Amino acid sequence: MNSRNLRHLRLFLAVADTGKLTLASQAAHVSQPAVTQAIGKLERDFGGPLFDRTRQGFFVTPRGGALVDRLRRAFDRLDPALADISPRLKLTATMAQLQALAAVVETENVTLAARRLDLAQPTVHRAITLLEREAGRRLFERVSFGMVATRQTTALARAVLLAFREFDQAEADLAEFDGRDAGRIVIGALPLARSALLPQALVAFRSVRPGQRVLVVDGLYDELLTGLRRGDIDVIVGALRQPAPIGDVVQEQLFDDHLTIIAGNDHPLVGRIGVSREALSAFPWVVPREGTPARLQFDAFFQSIDLPAGIIEAGSILLMREIVAASEHLGCISGQQALAEISKGLVAEIDVGTSWPGRPIGLTYRETWAPTRAQSMLLELIRSRAVHKAS
Template sequence: MEIKQLKALVTVAEAGSVTRAAELLHLVQPAVTRQIHALEHELGVPLFERTRHGMRLTEAGSSMAERARRVLDELERAQAEIRPTPNHVTGIVTVGLLESTLGILAEPLVKAVTGEHPGIELRVLTAYSGHLRQWLDDGDLDLSLLYNLTNTPSLHVRPLIQEKLWAVAPPAAGLDPRHPIPFEQAAAQPLIVPTAGHGLRILIDRAVARSDVRLTIVTATNSILLQKKLVLAGCGWTILPAAGIADEVGRGLVSAAPLRDPEISRSIVLGAPRTARRSAAVDVVTREIVRQIRSAVRRGNWPSALLDSAEDDRES
């Protein structure tokens, strides 16, 4: 089994055709076909179904392609780490960010890492906490922000901040960040909420159980961006972490206030696999994530967030 065969497998799988894969690999089409056939012969199973609409992975092919991607990614990372670059930390670091934190963290994190450490290639993926945790467990991420998680056998978790959830409404509702509103008041409004199973929805449902109120749900979605867009369009209120709507509140596009009775909050942590060897590049990015979060909280850019007590102790 050769690296070029794995590259051919992954490229054909992603492109959906041998012709397109050959263009991407800068090879002639028969060469790519030979590599796929050689790999199928060695494994003893077909990896693709040839259809009128292109090349479609078989079940065995899907399994092989997933592992081939990881092999190729690890080789690329190893090359980046050991490539001689005087006076620079080098390597590829893949970071997971919660969707609700992108507005506060993504830009300053990327600017800081690329500006101060040009030898590091930073890859940023975003998803819900559950998906990010799965990607950490699968080895697809080096680090990730998660929430409401403690140490597990597979993950080391560093608590960073506690933040409150806010009611978010059109400007005419007149919500004021300085004056928390009862959860019951928000629950009575037409609500755009996360879909069942989403981490934020779980927190909201727990508050419902504690307060014995009923939600007035008009729409459920798996997109925080869509939640905000629907509020901006006047379709109802929503409930989000303060970090996710700080920019819109600052520009007066929405009104928002923390919730009380009960207060709803989440703990944001930084997770990393226990078994993975930590490269110098991963250590650099870890420090930068923590630094950017501390800075955002202390400058007031992360509303109603408090540094975890252990994090405060580390800094002092």
């Protein structure tokens, strides 16, 4: 976000709420010239007028309205967490201090936090000291290996990260008024999404938003979920969990996927119809890791059958393809992921004469997430591609 001054942002909201510089200055206990200077700086930073000035008062422009919406969302996250520690922090805490606090909470070490923020260690230490002085209490417990945050400090750090993400979203919203792309879209991609859902959607998105930065993060579900909940990731695309893992995320189902068993083209089971579980159990396997929806279905399918020891756990279709092509291993993978490999003749599908239950595939995002225009556009492209997968 162009402006990193929390006080200026609060003054902007005060003017938007009251419509008067005098009322805003009285509410914030600052001089009217200070309010005027703050609004002027914000308008320069954000590339245009935030208010229409009339004899009746100050009224937000469309640009100003977009900023109001994002700031309200940010401060609705941040202020209760600040007040839970000390009401004074709402008045005194700065963006830089809160950045330092969040980094120390995550790293549990001032030196590591300073490196992450590319700041000098004394700068981060001073920020934490000033916050604790204003709060009138310790925010961290000093231990031999570093600093451990209190429960309230941990909650504040999470609120800081989500509020800062709203500030980033505000930058993207305001850039739309100037026909610019700003910020970046961060997608957490589970295996199926990486090979069968995201590529075409991203190509289509790039054709209409060539300047928009997009980051695709590969990872395990639990890691991606943590990133989603702290604001580092905007949306996770892939297999949904039943039930939802926690109450502050929303799962949007797009289609059902069904598992497929694959093998190398020269495997002895290729071409047989209705291969039994007993026949399948005689061969080594490459399967998704434990705890994933696909693995749960695989385990249920072979519930009463002894499988060979030494199962290889892997979620990558590329790794699975190479293993089954070079051996008598069988692979169990998403049907959508396997489709391209089978259609190109790289692997073969084994007919097991059974119908696998559907696995819900879709989007996972924060319950309170308000996507930017660019994010909404990409989501619609993903949804449209999912319609083709379901049909």
